[in-house]
Amino acid sequence: MRYSGFKVIKEALTGHKGWTPAWRDPAPQAHYDIVIIGGGGHGLATAYYLAKQYQQKRIAVLEKGWIGGGNVGRNTTIIRSNYLLDGNEPFYEFSLKLWEGLEQDFNYNAMISQRGILNLIHSDAQRDAFIRRGNAMILNGADAEMLTTEQIKARYPFLNTDDARFPIKGGLAQHRGGTVRHDAVAWGYARGADGHGVDIIQNCEVTGFRIENGKCLGVETSKGFIGAGKVGCAVAGSSSRLMSKADMRLPMESHVLQAFVSEGLKPVLPGVVTFGAGHFYCSQSDKGGLVFGGDLDGYNSYAQRGNLPVVEDVCEGGMAIFPAFGRARLLRMWGGIMDMSMDGSPIIDRTHIDGLYFNGGWCYGGFKATPASGFCFAHLLATDAPHPTATAYRFDRFEKGLMIDEKGMGNQPNLH
């Protein structure tokens, strides 16, 4: 069923009796050409592009819980492509371009809103760094604009640009950045994949891989063995747990990242704003809630909940730049498990096991990458060659010293 304005009106006039489930609930078949493990944004996007773009058949997505219940439903919904390094920026710009056409492509309203992202600058050194970053973005075909304090004042009149401690000296804006309704991304990709014949199998946990003579033949699951020509893993924070079943140790740690939303307010914050003197970023959802976040808790965790010191730290950052927001009450807070890699950049690559492919290490930047991650992983699974924008995301870059370390932090995952 294709969604359209005409369809909505027709259903409204006929008692809404014509709507059908957005995707099927099939039982698993004994064998698929390609099995994707992980029914999150990246796994569903991979299946969608495999079926639609790369014309692959007999594809299944296996999800241990319900689709979209992990990080695609736990992030702060921001999309942007304001990266610096060559290995990253073309990939994230590819992703932003896919976001721009996504709703028409998969015929689903994901409420993509290019309201712009603004990185505030508080020192001369930071201005130099952001000018360099903006130039790198422009060189890779992205948009970037340095805003003066006056331009920022016009857009955000309530910001105190003359603060004694953290004066606002300007900002790096990416006007094509913005926010997306994150759950709708999972649902849109699921519906699109299902429409192209992909089996989305929920409540099906992968318990092991069947590997013989260095070749992956399929996966053991809570619903029995499922054979596969190729297996692609896209399970984010659970990457190390899953790949340990194939006796692999990964260059990553799993960390908890908290996010927060306030009670609904009248429109106050038109775009996404990041504080440059602390780790704090904020946007306002279409429902009116202020959505914000900051640092990782900083220790290995699979608990999907964090601790109070980081809550305090994030709120202090918020109060430093938006003191007025201190009057809003916190409505909800939650945690997601981040697959923090050793250089802060992801991996989309084959493993040493024939037929087993890996997508992970997204750190806390996975949501904005969803379309390109799915596209590039689909490209790899379909063609056995990396997509041109993802050639740097190799497993062996750590061994070869080809790290893509945006922040220059070294192999300390909780600092990326």
Add this chain to the structure above:
Amino acid sequence: MIIDHPLLGPRDSAEFTYMGDARLIDRPDPDAGTAAQDFYEYGYLRDNPAGWHDELWFHEAGDRSWLVITRNTLTHEISKVQLARDVARSRGRSK
């Protein structure tokens, strides 16, 4: 989280900096023939288990000691806290 420091008693975990898997105590032998591979694995690969995990915490805002803490990554429960120097010496380091 409250960390029961062996010398100082219960302390807020916010005083500490997390420094990763306690296997980092076991630095490879730089003179071994396999040193390049050993240091790659030492520097970059982690077990990252869901469950009990021995890990290094540095008491940065306290007495600057390094601890080996046995903590459950699923529940954040801490079952054991040791001074890292004791652990290292028990493994034959710093003779």
